Amino acid sequence: MTIHTAMPAGFDFEALHRLTPDQRLERMREINDELTPLGKHENLTRSQEERFNELNFEFRALTRIGELAEIREQARGGNVVTPRSAMSGTDDDRDRDVWGDAITTRARRNIDAANRSGTLPSDAAENAERLVTTGPHGERSAAARWAAVAGDPAYLRAFAHMVADPTRGHLMWTEEEREAFAAVQRYQSEERAMSLTTTEGGALVPLTLDPAIHLSNAGAINPLPQIARVVTTATDSWTGINSSGATAEWLAEEAEAADGAPTVDDEPIPVHKGSCFVPFSYEVGMDAVNFTSEITRVMVDSIAVQEAVAFTTGSGSDQPTGFVTALTGTASEVNAAADDTFAAGDVYALQNALPARFSGNASWLSSLPVMNLIRQFETTGGALKFPELANGQLLGRPIRENSTMDSTVTTTGAVSNFILAYGEWKEFVIVRRIGTQVELVPHLFGASRRPTGQRGFHAWYRTGSDVLVNNALRMLDVASAA
Numbered sequence: 001m002t003i004h005t006a007m008p009a010g011f012d013f014e015a016l017h018r019l020t021p022d023q024r025l026e027r028m029r030e031i032n033d034e035l036t037p038l039g040k041h042e043n044l045t046r047s048q049e050e051r052f053n054e055l056n057f058e059f060r061a062l063t064r065i066g067e068l069a070e071i072r073e074q075a076r077g078g079n080v081v082t083p084r085s086a087m088s089g090t091d092d093d094r095d096r097d098v099w100g101d102a103i104t105t106r107a108r109r110n111i112d113a114a115n116r117s118g119t120l121p122s123d124a125a126e127n128a129e130r131l132v133t134t135g136p137h138g139e140r141s142a143a144a145r146w147a148a149v150a151g152d153p154a155y156l157r158a159f160a161h162m163v164a165d166p167t168r169g170h171l172m173w174t175e176e177e178r179e180a181f182a183a184v185q186r187y188q189s190e191e192r193a194m195s196l197t198t199t200e201g202g203a204l205v206p207l208t209l210d211p212a213i214h215l216s217n218a219g220a221i222n223p224l225p226q227i228a229r230v231v232t233t234a235t236d237s238w239t240g241i242n243s244s245g246a247t248a249e250w251l252a253e254e255a256e257a258a259d260g261a262p263t264v265d266d267e268p269i270p271v272h273k274g275s276c277f278v279p280f281s282y283e284v285g286m287d288a289v290n291f292t293s294e295i296t297r298v299m300v301d302s303i304a305v306q307e308a309v310a311f312t313t314g315s316g317s318d319q320p321t322g323f324v325t326a327l328t329g330t331a332s333e334v335n336a337a338a339d340d341t342f343a344a345g346d347v348y349a350l351q352n353a354l355p356a357r358f359s360g361n362a363s364w365l366s367s368l369p370v371m372n373l374i375r376q377f378e379t380t381g382g383a384l385k386f387p388e389l390a391n392g393q394l395l396g397r398p399i400r401e402n403s404t405m406d407s408t409v410t411t412t413g414a415v416s417n418f419i420l421a422y423g424e425w426k427e428f429v430i431v432r433r434i435g436t437q438v439e440l441v442p443h444l445f446g447a448s449r450r451p452t453g454q455r456g457f458h459a460w461y462r463t464g465s466d467v468l469v470n471n472a473l474r475m476l477d478v479a480s481a482a
Helices: 013-017 021-039 046-076 091-117 122-133 137-150 153-164 175-194 282-286 288-313 323-327 344-352 368-375 387-391
Strands: 229-233 237-239 268-270 272-281 333-335 363-366 397-401 418-423 428-441 454-467 473-477
Touching (some): 013 046, 091 122, 091 153, 137 428, 153 282, 153 288, 268 454, 272 288, 288 323, 288 454, 323 418, 323 454, 333 344, 344 473
Antiparallel strands (some): 272 454
16 A cells, blocks of 8 residues: 555645634544554555545644644743744745744653653663654654653653553543643554554553663663664664675776676564563552652563563564574574584684674674683683683673573584674664553452452553674574584
């Protein structure tokens, strides 16, 4: 199916502008109800595809009208300063400039306020700021809208009331909290309509609780989020372009040039759904302010451990593709000199196998037990062969611990032991889809189907990973021949 963004013939903007806010919201619900069944069909007829694109355009127009009305209302109260770029050009240009600048400003203000209050750690605040201010325009816009609505402190308070009592928590909302929650619902309605693979239902996790921006390594030592290329998306995949490069040549006078065009690979990296279910007692949930911070710690730890394994050895089937999986069986796999034996010469051979193009920014990964094996390698005179390991270096390049890599050389059975990796890790890509969702389960039941006095916090998020350029990495395999 081809999604068009051009205005359909005969589209009546004036009719949409005449709708009240409640009528606009009701129309958006109607559109979403009609779009949902269409989105489930892989092959639409021509008329169905035209109808889908008409509804798509109308939904976007309604959303924009609502946002502009809100911004103009704020401007009347002196809360929004119209940017200089909006003082010239067409009405459409001015509307777009005011809308984009105001949303981004609000998003950055929310991130800064959360960081200053201590509810958003500095590393998570920096990551959220990067999502809003860098990357392609579409990703920046999606991230800005997410941070603007999910980062509203009033939404965090409304969310806390729901956690404390999923059934009646909304009765405790103030008018400000009610409006903040409604803004998030409008955002989610648009996301569901525009992205056919977004899971429906559930509430958006507040920005300060979202594990997608908390790059924590609690429970597992996983340096990949820090050294890999981390990108964000608002869709179900991310596509990077890579190539082995063009071919240059020397030519004699009047000789015809050869075709040196590079081969381009644009295989998309899909995002997969991960989830975390946390049961908690009624009593714990009543202390909503403390509980929201505690649930963040629990979720981030759980997801960090899950991602550490997936980014290293994930199968790529309903989960991210780990770098070990991506490199196994390729030219990037380097065999040790002898089966069942890890020797100092294998370290040199692995570094020598990496092409010069990727050597300048290369670094090592291994588990701590393997690092300790390397520390024990000695010369015939008893001196350490790699004394620089004490300073986090190996053969002049940084080495980092990855606790999910193989830690021993197994000699039982014909197996591979991928104990050491080396290369330019920016060619390993981690894709994060912004907007973690959560379902609050009001009551949990025991084996006898009676209430246990607990509720459930079921969060799900979407992420993916894969090696973009295999040639940028090398992986040592100490194979067992037994």
